[in-house]
Amino acid sequence: MAGHGQGPQAPTPQQARPFKPYLEQRWAETDGNETILDLYREITTRGFRGHYSTVRDWARRDLPRQEGFTPAPPPPSVRQVTGWLTRHPATLTEEERLHRKAVLDRCPELATAADLTSSFAEMLTTLSGTRLPGWIARASDANLPGISSFAVGLRADFDAVTAGLTTDWNSGPVEGAVNRIKMLKRQMFGRAGFGLLRKRVLLTS
Structure with a gap:
């Protein structure tokens, strides 16, 4: 595909090269209304194993763009999402809260995990261990890997965990x-x- 009159065209990244004809075809079919994130997801299902940034940078350079076109922002990293879910909500910025809500709205399982994580943290910080049986029941019923097995471990050492979540004493x-x-x-x-x-x-x- 021709460049934009800004000198020699840079080579397509090796990982994206086999998918270039498909990307150009899809872009033409949608009249440039397909987002870069949509294109990235499409070629990922077809075997692409590169990063979103590879597709984004290539598309910015090589694909014809309509006036006012803005590429979709990259998806959040696992580290970013983990931070939004595990930090106290009061410490999040308004933008981070919006991102957190958007992620949870798209994944009910993750919303359940976030709720269980927050409620356990509240028990830990407020020393309200009397709520532990209810939390264990909810975590077990959620059937989420990691959290459900954690609940099984708490039940096995229930008295000690309850004491740790109730008294001021600690090790x-x-x-x-x-x-x-x-x-x-x-x-x-x-x-x-x-x-x-x-x-x-x-x-x-």
């Missing part, structure tokens, strides 16, 4: 002391005897 200080001792042990390994190691542990306590 943080003990874990901190253990980690500090392990760090000192690694620093001193092969360099000094037990006497000096003991003294360092006592002085840092």
Whole structure:
């Protein structure tokens, strides 16, 4: 396809090259009204294994565009979606909240997972362990990989988990002391005897 009068045309990326005739045909059939994201999804079902950005950059350079055409934004990454779902809603910007809602509206299973994650986090931060049985029942009924198996594990150690979600006591200080001792042990390994190691542990306590 001819360029846009801006010098020699850059080569089509190798991964997209076998799909170039199909992309050009689909673009012509829709009079340029097909979005780049739609084209990317179509060739993905036909075996394309490259990134969205490969198709986007090629389309921007080689496909004829109608006046005012704007390529569709790329789909969010797994990391972005995970952040929208696991962070406290109050910490999200307005744009992030809109993105989060759009993702959840498109995937009911993900909306259920987000609701279960948020409700468990609320139990953890408000020490409301009395709600744990209901949460376990909901998580088990959801039949979601990961969350449902997590619920099974909570049921197996129910009393300890309930205590952890209800009382102010936690093992943080003990874990901190253990980690500090392990760090000192690694620093001193092969360099000094037990006497000096003991003294360092006592002085840092």
